[in-house]
Amino acid sequence: MSQASVLRLLRDEGLLLEASYQRERRQLAARRKAAFAAEPTGPNQVWQLDFTEFETVAGGTWRLAGCRDYWSKYELGWHVSPTANQHDAITAIELALDEAARLAGRPLVELAERNADGQVVPLVTIVTDNGGPFRAFRFEAFIATHPELRHVRTRVRSPGQNGSRERGFGTLKYERLFLEEIDDVLDLVAHGRGGRTYGVGPHSILGPTPRTPCR
Numbered sequence: 035m036s037q038a039s040v041l042r043l044l045r046d047e048g049l050l051l052e053a054s055y056q057r058e059r060r061q062l063a064a065r066r067k068a069a070f071a072a073e074p075t076g077p078n079q080v081w082q083l084d085f086t087e088f089e090t091v092a093g094g095t096w097r098l099a100g101c102r103d104y105w106s107k108y109e110l111g112w113h114v115s116p117t118a119n120q121h122d123a124i125t126a127i128e129l130a131l132d133e134a135a136r137l138a139g140r141p142l143v144e145l146a147e148r149n150a151d152g153q154v155v156p157l158v159t160i161v162t163d164n165g166g167p168f169r170a171f172r173f174e175a176f177i178a179t180h181p182e183l184r185h186v187r188t189r190v191r192s193p194g195q196n197g198s199r200e201r202g203f204g205t206l207k208y209e210r211l212f213l214e215e216i217d218d219v220l221d222l223v224a225h226g227r228g229g230r231t232y233g234v235g236p237h238s239i240l241g242p243t244p245r246t247p248c249r
Contacts, residue, residue: 078134078142080104082161082199083126083168085118088211093218098226099123101130101160102202109202110134112226114219120170127160127176127183143182154181163188163196 074080081101089095097118101110111129115122135141146157160177162168164187177185188196206226216222 074105077103077106077108078138078145078158080159080161081110081130082196082202083123083130084163084196084199084203085122085165085167086203086207088207088216088222090219090222091215091217093222096219096222097122098203098206099126100202101126102199104161104198107198107202109206112223114223114226118167120167120173123162123167123170123173124176131180141182143180146182156184157182158184160185161188161196161199162186 080103082104083099083101085097085099087095087097094116096114096116099113099115099118099122102108103110110133111126113122113126113129115125131142138145142157143154147155149155160183162185167173168185168187174185177183210225211222216225
């Protein structure tokens with residue numbers, strides 16, 4: 035087997051560190067530090083995205099993907115699918131953008147600031163772990179087409195950096211899904227609707243007006 039074939043196989047399996055690997059790691063670390071350097075002061079500054087699983091009585095195991103606003107603890111919609119891939123991750127963000135636009139009365143890109151050159155300054159930082167869907171080219175390309183968004187990944191083996199997202203999943207399951215048997219995906223979707231605020235945090239997605247979260 036030629037060296038070129040070996041190189042191609044290693045690259046296809048993700049076992050090859052490209053020449054730009056260290057530079058990309060430094061850039062990612064800088065973006066991560068900026069995202070967590072200061073506590074968000076309002077909604078639509080930091081969203082946390084991930085997948086979770088739920089097994090229905092007769093309909094198999096389903097994956098739920100959802101963006102959670104870090105400041106308000108507001109769930110911006112659930113995408114339910116039998117898979118958990120890059121397409122599902124993109125759909126979850128599209129749902130979140132639609133919900134945020136509905137609440138704000140206009141698309142988030144219109145709320146974002148512009149720099150001196152008139153370019154959109156990213157408004158929302160989407161935080162994910164290092165799962166395959168979030169490292170996929172198609173996912174990063176989708177983020178690149180939305181100048182109001184930027185994406186950072188947590189450090190490897192550091193689930194606490196996405197802890198708010200995990201607490202939201204736990205609350206969703208224990209307060210809405212584990213209370214009764216759910217037969218199929220249609221019932222799962224119906225149960226996933228209802229209250230939008232899960233977990234702790236007395237903030238509104240629309241602004242600083244306090245309200246009592248669902249408990």
